[in-house]
Amino acid sequence: MRGNSIRTACGTLLSLVVVAGAAGCSNGDGSASDAASKAASAAASIGSQAADAVDSATDSAKKKLDEVKDGVDAKDAVKLGDVTTDAEGSSTVTVTARNTDDSTKSFAVKVDFKDPAGNLVDTVVVTVSDVAAGESKDATARSTHKLSGDVTATPGTALRY
Template sequence: MAGHGGRGADGAALALATFVTGCTPGRPGSAGPAGPASSAASRAARDAGDAFAGAGAEAERGIVAARGGVDTRHEVRLGAVALGGDGRAATRVVARNTAGSAKSFAVQVDFTDRAGNLLDLTVVLVGDVAPRSTGRGAARGNRRPHGEVRAAVGTTLRY
């Protein structure tokens, strides 16, 4: 089923896996542009892939669980970000079900810095939301970011 920008859940999972691992579809094991001038970029992509390996694996599992879903990013709201006692970012997730039957949501939450750089990500599953009702969940990051942290709704699927 088509999602945001014509991508279905499979496309969203592929895009997320591509971002997290630094691989290009059709080029297994690639880590960015080829050539000697891009060695620094390749190292940065590899380091970013390593840094987000745990978060990316969790995110991919959540998105894969929602295959066949519909992109409903506009039906999800996030609360303010707070850093817990363990230093991890957390936010409240509210999903509004506009469908006529109970639905579940897989919500990717991107934790970013002020400039929009990705610091961490996680997927929250909000299950069995009654028709025309809201469901709640909590997103908790996997890393301990420093500085100002913001939360943005990433890929969101209703299924």
């Protein structure tokens, strides 16, 4: 899925480069092909940075989930609210965990943020701590960086421990 996100971002930026080159745009110091080459290089750099951010967030999420000992699958006990943007520009979503166990438990929930095409643009793990038996509790998942456009959130792995 990450590959689709990178191809989409690079393809969009490359299309803009081609249009600019076809229109004969330049900075006055070089040819249109020089301007297009510089723009293509910038597009590749942006695509690489986006891929690196997703890779880093994915690695971090995996490490956090690996730290959970004796966790049981609890994906059916987790619900996500609507994605909103906070004052700092991060995407946020309320995570509600319902504890069906007979003792207090905590939850580690991986939340995947996706663009309108379904491509992964960020992932985080949020902990919902000390949920009393038979009760529900909320926590907020916050993206690791600013996300643009319409972003959705889906639950990934959810562990009760």
